[in-house]
Amino acid sequence: MEITIQQRHQAINRVTLWGVFVNLMLSATKLVGGFLGQSQALIADGLHSLSDLASDAMVFFAARHASEEADEQHPYGHARFETIATVALAVLLVIVGLGIAYDAIVSLVGDKAIAKPDPFTLWIAGISILSNEGLYHYTRIVGKRIRSNLLVANAWHHRSDAVSSIVVLVGIAGTQLDMPKLDAYAAIVVALMIVRIGFKLGYDSVQELVDASLEPELVEKIRQKILAHEGVRELHMLRTRRMGHHAHIDVHILVAPRVSVSEGHHISETVEQMLIDSFDAINDVTVHIDPEDDEEVARSMHLPLRSELTRELRQRWAAIPELESIDDITLHYLKGEIRVEASMPLEKVADVESSRQLQAAFQHASLNVPGVGTAVLKFH
Secondary structure: OOOOHHHHHHHHHHHHHHHHHHHHHHHHHHHHHHHHOOOHHHHHHHHHHHHHHHHHHHHHHHHHHHOOOOOOOOOOOOOHHHHHHHHHHHHHHHHHHHHHHHHHHHHHHOOOOOOOOOOHHHHHHHHHHHHHHHHHHHHHHHHHHOOOHHHHHHHHHHHHHHHHHHHHHHHHHHHHOOOOOHHHHHHHHHHHHHHHHHHHHHHHHHHHHOOOOOOHHHHHHHHHHHHOOOOOOEEEEEEEEEEOOEEEEEEEEEOOOOOOHHHHHHHHHHHHHHHHHHOOOEEEEEEEEEOOOOOOOOOOOOOOOHHHHHHHHHHHHOOOHHHHHOOEEEEEEEOOEEEEEEEEOHHHOOOHHHHHHHHHHHHHHHHOOOOEEEEEEEEO
């Protein structure tokens, strides 16, 4: 079931508030415990948790703006506020990962003596690991459910905190076992993982900002759905892009060249609704109706519009008095030329032979107008 923008906003706020609460509690516990237990690593981890409040604030800001309805300045909505915030969070993840790696390398090459923390600091590090891992799974599940890359990015930020606490736990345990540099090796591996996740999330969001297409497999499914729709003969210029958690589709579809305008419009509307109903991510579809594939056949843009064409046609018909009774003209712009279909009352002609002669005269006069390729006169 598709959730509303308001429900999505509430879900993001609820998850983020839990993150704020847990990070505040962990920050206070780590800072106090690190100070009393003489653990520099725990104090650093506490500051790390405190810095997560900045990312939570970023999520709040982005979610509030992304939930706003479309307006004159933002006709497609505000979903990309969330995308921009995801890029920022991805950058933050990369910085955090590089920072962990730098500290680990410095500790490996340095010869500074490391203080031996009190054993109770191990329990604080363990609580931090469980809390942040729980936040990671909770945030990621909600993020996947509401298709929010912003929440997924923040979930990985929570996991980076869990990993940071694992490093602290290993480091403290290492000092207890006279292996003070054990945590550094683990920290480098963890840092590389965090940097990789940051790059992936950042790359995906940047791709969205530059209007990259949807995944090829999804685009092919969309193509097949459109082609299977009644009234659609072919399609071309299928363009897709993401806008936050939604996807937008633009497509040109070919219909029978002489269907009415209203039938062509009906086909386009049913294609739009079919795509929205068939794919959860799609919420905006623009369908352009083509009577022919204008990428392969001669275009008709150089041909005159109705007012100019009918004026010239009637000038040609003026030499034939009976043609003044023409009361309907249908124009078909196909294959770089115009098909003229006109009709007049049958009562205006005396007999079958007269109607045939009038049709021939009509055709001869009409074909002398530049751009006209076919001319047919009908009677009603």
